[in-house]
Amino acid sequence: MSRMIYLDHAATSFPKAPGVAEAVAHHLGADAGNPARGGHRLSVAASRAVEGCREAVAGLLGADPGRTFLGPGATFWLNTVLASLLGGGGRAVVSALEHNAVMRPLRHLEARRKAIIAVVHGAGSTGVPSPEEVATEVRRAPTSVVVLTHASNVSGAVLPVAQIARAVAPVPVVVDAAQTAGSLPMDFAAMGVAALACSGHKGLLGPAGTGVLLLDRSTAGRLEPLIRGGTGSRSESEEMPELLPDRLEAGTPNTPGFAGLEAACRWLAREGVEGLHEHQMKLRERLANRLGAIHGVRLWGHRPGAPGIPVLSFTVDGLDNGELAAWLDRERGLMLRVGLHCAPAAHRRLGSFPGGTLRAGIGPFLDEEDVDALVAAVKDALSGN
Ligand SMILES: Cc1ncc(COP(=O)(O)O)c(C=O)c1O
The missing domain is CATH 3.90.1150.10 (Aspartate Aminotransferase, domain 1)
Incomplete structure (x- = not known):
């Protein structure tokens, strides 16, 4: 063959990326305590792995580490954002190029009469909507959120998400950057979008089972968690803490995955x-x-x-x-x-x-x-x- x-x-x-497998193996062999859940050295080492990853991802994507959240994948974070922003009911405007990681949560909300979905088909042959086309659809009816893939995973076409965010402001724009993070140079702070979810295992070259959510200040202040549970913080309370990132990161995280993702992001930053x-x-x-x-x-x-x-x-x-x-x-x-x-x-x-x-x-x-x-x-x- x-x-x-x-x-x-x-x-x-x-x-x-070079160094990812070694970082995962090193973590599992030497540092694999439960982060933020004890003062002993292995817990501290695991916390360091998670926080090191957060810093590295935020640095690479132009985000604030305080509003950078780590989880199992883009799918998890898109579900979190959509369930929270549309939980009280609302209208979502989407492109015609969305992945099921966006469409299935939206259809689920639609079936429960929590979401009305409007699709912008885009006049051109590629289905990429222009800022004007999205803005026109947004103006047609009160809109809670615009959800856009940053690039189609079918055709590779990139959507002008920053220009769309400007055209529809103040309606929040949620970006599915599963295909672009690590693959396209990215500056989250300059994009002007409310939220960006991405995979750690695609363009970021990290292990499977890792994903990242970036939020702007106002969305970080109001986003509800999708799952609730232990965080290692404020354990006296049976309510989720307000503290970020803990509020959105319940349960033991994928520390080996994040050790690998940190190595990947550092390699990407070095290579460019x-x-x-x-x-x-x-x-x-x-x-x-x-x-x-x-x-x-x-x-x-x-x-x-x-x-x-x-x-x-x-x-x-x-x-x-x-x-x-x-x-x-x-x-x-x-x-x-x-x-x-x-x-x-x-x-x-x-x-x-x-x-x-x-x-x-x-x-x-x-x-x-x-x-x-x-x-x-x-x-x-x-x-x-
Ligand atoms: C455009 C797009 N969105 C979302 C996802 C889901 O990403 P994850 O595997 O990180 O949950 C993918 C991956 O296939 C994708 O291509």
């Missing part, structure tokens, strides 16, 4: 997200140009030169997506995601529903040879070699 080429970075990163992004985007452009030039290959939601992340969706006329993906893996060692990528709304908008697409997610450790191997394999699959 040929060498293994991992092209599913948008699902989760692999390999992780901008340079890594440029490298990945060059590979994506090369892949798009070469795949797009093959007769019978269709690219979905791709607009050359438009702001993007290193994700590319394609299909091949006459070939079944699932069979092609299995063949690429088995015969060529190429691992891609196939199907709807948990974002049926985006596929509906782009026209690739219900069949979905094959999705190449390009990580920072790949090179031209890797993407060329995919192009060659698709040509061979088409010609029956």
Whole structure:
């Protein structure tokens, strides 16, 4: 069998940043007490791991560590934010490119008559809404929140979230940055959004089971926790403490995961997200140009030169997506995601529903040879070699 080429970075990163596995192993072997739940040295060491991670993530993403929250993933934090901001009932305006991590919590609230959902489809071919289109929808009826993916996990198109936040102010904007944190240079404080949730295991190159929430001052002051329990603080009370980050972080945290995430963020800060992004985007452009030039290959939601992340969706006329993906893996060692990528709304908008697409997610450790191997394999699959 040929060498293994991992092209599913948008699902989760692999390999992780240098030093991540070692940091996790070191934590489990040497520091694995329960943080903030004792004065002994292992508890203190575990607290240090969690707080070190918080500092490193906040530093990388331009956020205040006091309003940076650590948890199991973007999904958890999006559920937290949406349940809290719409708990009393309200209207949510969303893009047509949202992942189910946004749509399922919203549909759940809608079914319980707590949310009215308005979708902005965006006039262009990519489904990316303009600030004016979102603002027009917001003005149509009183709106509690605008929820936007920062980049589509299907097409890689980036949404102008900061410009949208300006256009809809003072309505709070919640950003699903699962695909962009660590992958696009980011300055949360300058974005002007109320909340940003992201994964620790995708572009941030950390372990699975980690995610981050960033809040602006006013949202931090009013957000309700999704789950309640022990925090190691104010234990005399049976109510959740007001103290942040404790109020939103009940239960024993994923300390090995956060030890790994800290190592990943420190590596990203040293390497520079901008340079890594440029490298990945060059590979994506090369892949798009070469795949797009093959007769019978269709690219979905791709607009050359438009702001993007290193994700590319394609299909091949006459070939079944699932069979092609299995063949690429088995015969060529190429691992891609196939199907709807948990974002049926985006596929509906782009026209690739219900069949979905094959999705190449390009990580920072790949090179031209890797993407060329995919192009060659698709040509061979088409010609029956
Ligand atoms: C756009 C988008 N939002 C949310 C998620 C969920 O992220 P997590 O795995 O961190 O819960 C994903 C991951 O697949 C995603 O691509």
